[in-house]
Amino acid sequence: MDIPKDLRFLKTHEWARVEGNTVTAGVSEYAVEALNRDIVFVELPGVGTPVEQGKPFGVIEAVKAVYDLYAPVSGRVTDVNPALANDPGIVGRLPWTDGWMIRIEMSDPKELDNLLTPEQYAEQIASEKH
Amino acid sequence: MNETPLTRWHQQHGARMTDFHGWLMPLQYTSITDEHLAVRHAAGLFDLCHMGRICLRGPDAAAFAHWMTTADVKAMAEGQVDYGFLCNPRGGIVDDITVYRNADEVMLVVNGANRLKVMEWLTAHRDGYAVEIEDASTRLGMIAIQGPQAAAILQETTRFPLSTIRYYQFARAEVAGVPMLVSRTGYTGEDGFELYVDAGACASVWERLMTREKKAGDLVAVGLGARDTLRLEASMPLYGNELNDETTPFEAGLGKFVRMDKENFMGRSALLQKYNTPARRLCCLVMNEKAVPRSGYKLYAGETAIGQVTSGTFSPTLQQGIAMAFVQPAYAREGTELAVEIRGRKCAARVVRRPFYSRKKIQKP
Incomplete structure (x- = not known):
């Protein structure tokens, strides 16, 4: 699995792409592999909802299991991926790109320092596999 | 952790393994959805060696099974299978089972999670019956092939005319060169068979079925994940979820599997009082x-x-x-x-x- 170099990560496998003051969030390919890409439903907050770094903002459901999604940064939701309502499988197929979930207007850019670099995230995955 | 004769095969074929009531079993090989749909549209192969197979033998084997289960064992013909329950005196379900009527023995197939509990339950109530109770679960393996293509695929490996085995019947036949008990039963809502094979021959039968010359959309190995979604779509109960010692078959909507008209069985008097008025x-x-x-x-x-x-x-x-x-x-x-x-x-x-x-x-x- 190639980990995109322009992303930052939570230990809980959410990724963050930072563009100015906006952060796009999704889940990593490692996470969707762990769900065997059997993703049937994604529950996301509405535009305007406040989110907090490290706290649940939504839910991802596989056929037989359900997992919380954690916000990589604090702020307010400005966009929700409209495609996921009809085809949540996109998250399983293209987790790094078309499977993005929400965009957040960041309230505290210093929080970015709490996120893992691609190298640190790769190390964490390697340790989880053992 | 208990392993089945097929555990190594599962691991070698990329299965994600799980601890199922003390058994190391495949949860899934590829994805639950893919395996599930393969069974609905073609066919799937299941390792069910974790299920319990209990053989009752001796002069009173049928009479003992008749008393202990809700099946009308005395009325069952040789080669017939019946679904039913072991009930406690309160009418609660000790386990849901299938009963196999042979000439010389009665076999009960019980849930893997309940195998030891059922062995204890049967042993505790055998007084007065000339019956030998054998836990045959390790001697005898169990494989299921399920799906609309199951009969055609299995037929490729046997000369026995499988069409003569009708739903809820079984026969002794040689399949993939191995003598076994072939039962037209399952837990998926599809047509298919459950095979009872000597444990030592399990892996070769499995290999033979999985390595046939494949057509598109052919047989796939299916794990316990899809087994659960398949049985749920068919609204078949799972012991521990829908059924337990305090639940009666009538509450579970399974009253038709309780032969209330047979003279007596364990739990009947309690069920007589409860069956019209489930809580x-x-x-x-x-x-x-x-x-x-x-x-x-x-x-x-x-x-x-x-x-x-x-x-x-x-x-x-x-x-x-x-x-x-x-x-x-x-x-x-x-x-x-x-x-x-x-x-x-x-x-x-x-x-x-x-x-x-x-x-x-x-x-x-």
Whole structure:
């Protein structure tokens, strides 16, 4: 699995792409592999909802299991991926790109320092596999 | 951890393994959805060696099974299979089982999780019967082949005319060069067979079936994940979820498998008092909105809590959330609008006729 170099990560496998003051969030390919890409439903907050770094903002459901999604940064939701309502499988197929979930207007850019670099995230995955 | 004769095969073929009541079993090989749909559209192969196989032998084998189970064992013909229950004196379900009537023995196939409990239960009640009770689970392996293509695929490996085995019948036959008991039964809602093979020959039969010359959309190995979603779509109960020692077959909507007309059996007098007035009923629910009900979620009629989900999943065939749940009898009627509380939100659901999914019926003898 190639980990995109322009992303930052939570230990809980959410990724963050930072563009100015906006952060796009999704889940990593490692996470969707762990769900065997059997993703049937994604529950996301509405535009305007406040989110907090490290706290649940939504839910991802596989056929037989359900997992919380954690916000990589604090702020307010400005966009929700409209495609996921009809085809949540996109998250399983293209987790790094078309499977993005929400965009957040960041309230505290210093929080970015709490996120893992691609190298640190790769190390964490390697340790989880053992 | 117990291993089956096929554990190594599963590991070598990339299965994600899980601890299922002390057995190291395949949860899935590729994906639950793919394996599930393969069984609905073609065929799947299941390792069921973790199930319990208990053989009763001796002059009173049939009489003992007749007393201990809800099946009318004395009336069963040789080669017949019956689904039924071991009940306790309160009418609660000790286990749900299939009963195989042989000339010289009766075999009970019991849930893997209940194998030791059932052995103890049978042993505790054998006094006065000339019966030998053998836990044959390690001597005898168990493999299932299920799906619309199951019969055609299995027929490639045997000269025995499988079409002569009708639904809920079994025969002794040589399959893949190995003598075995071939039963037209299953837990998926599809046509198919369960094979009882000497444990030592299990792996070679499995290999033979999996390495046939393949056509597109052919046989795939299926793990316990899809086994659960398949049985739930067919609204078949799972012991521990829908059934337990305090639940009667009538509450679970399975009264037709209790032969109340046979003279007597363990639990009958309690069931006679209860069967017309169950305190709650098992019902089938589909979600009216995009949401997935799960075991333990609460059910509401308006603001009133009326029960809870025993099994729930996203249905790969129906593409919606489905569940089985116990509710007060007044709310179990088809068409009743209910709500399932999912993460604090009440999501609309309705009661539907069981099963959620049924294939075109094959004729029962």
